Amino acid sequence: EAQVTQNPRYLITVTGKKLTVTCSQNMNHEYMSWYRQDPGLGLRQIYYSMNVEVTDKGDVPEGYKVSRKEKRNFPLILESPSPNQTSLYFCASSFGGPYGYTFGSGTRLTVV
Amino acid sequence: GESVGLHLPTLSVQEGDNSIINCAYSNSASDYFIWYKQESGKGPQFIIDIRSNMDKRQGQRVTVLLNKTVKHLSLQIAATQPGDSAVYFCAESSRPTGANNLFFGTGTRLTVIP
Numbered sequence: 001e002a003q004v005t006q007n008p009r010y011l012i013t014v015t016g017k018k019l020t021v022t023c024s025q026n027m028n029h030e031y032m033s034w035y036r037q038d039p040g041l042g043l044r045q046i047y048y049s050m051n052v053e054v055t056d057k058g059d060v061p062e063g064y065k066v067s068r069k070e071k072r073n074f075p076l077i078l079e080s081p082s083p084n085q086t087s088l089y090f091c092a093s094s095f096g097g098p099y100g101y102t103f104g105s106g107t108r109l110t111v112v
Numbered sequence: 113g114e115s116v117g118l119h120l121p122t123l124s125v126q127e128g129d130n131s132i133i134n135c136a137y138s139n140s141a142s143d144y145f146i147w148y149k150q151e152s153g154k155g156p157q158f159i160i161d162i163r164s165n166m167d168k169r170q171g172q173r174v175t176v177l178l179n180k181t182v183k184h185l186s187l188q189i190a191a192t193q194p195g196d197s198a199v200y201f202c203a204e205s206s207r208p209t210g211a212n213n214l215f216f217g218t219g220t221r222l223t224v225i226p
Binding site: 004035040041042043044045048058059090092100101102103104105106 | 146153154155157158161201213214216218
C-alpha cells in the first residue's frame with residue numbers, strides 16, 4: 001500500500017530532551033515536507049526537501065532540523081524541544097512540489 | 113501579506129443535501145488550488161485540485177469552483193453522506209511547478225446530520 005509512515009504517533013517529552021520524528025514513504029517520491037498543525041493556524045510548513053541531500057526552510061523552521069540522506073526517509077529533529085513546539089506534525093510527500101501531497105497520519109507531540 | 117481563509121468555521125448539513133464550503137484567498141498571483149479532507153486522527157487527504165486557468169472542475173460527487181475576480185474558491189459536495197463529516201481545508205500556491213509550498217486555510221468542520 002502506498003503510504004507515508006510517521007513514528008511515533010504520540011510523544012510526550014520534557015523541555016530540552018532531543019527527539020526525532022521519523023517519516024518514510026514507499027512511493028519513490030522526490031519531494032517531502034514537514035508541516036505543523038495548530039488550532040486556528042492551519043498547516044504551516046517547517047522544512048521541505050526536493051531530493052536527496054537537498055533541503056530548505058519553510059515558513060516556521062526555527063527549532064527544527066531535517067536530513068534527507070535517502071529518498072524514502074525524511075526525519076524531523078528537535079535538538080532542544082520547547083513547550084511552544086507542542087503541536088500536531090505531519091509529513092507529506094509527492095512526485096514534484098506540493099502538488100497532490102500524500103500525508104502521513106500525524107505525530108502528536110507534547111513538550112512539558 | 114498572503115492569506116487563505118474560510119468564511120465559516122463550521123457547517124452542518126442533513127444527510128443527502130448538498131454542501132458548499134467556501135474559501136477566500138488574497139494573493140492574485142495564486143495559480144493552483146487544492147481541497148483537502150481531514151478526518152479525526154488522520155492526515156489530510158487530497159480531494160480535488162484546480163489551476164487558475166480553469167473556473168470549474170468536477171470529481172466524484174465533488175465540484176470545485178474558482179472565481180478569480182473575487183478571489184473565491186468553493187467546494188461543493190453532492191448528496192452529502194455521514195462519511196463526509198470532516199474538516200475541509202483549501203490550500204493555494206502562487207509559485208511555479210516544482211516550487212516548495214502550499215498555504216493552507218484554517219479549515220471548516222463539516223458535520224453531516226443523519
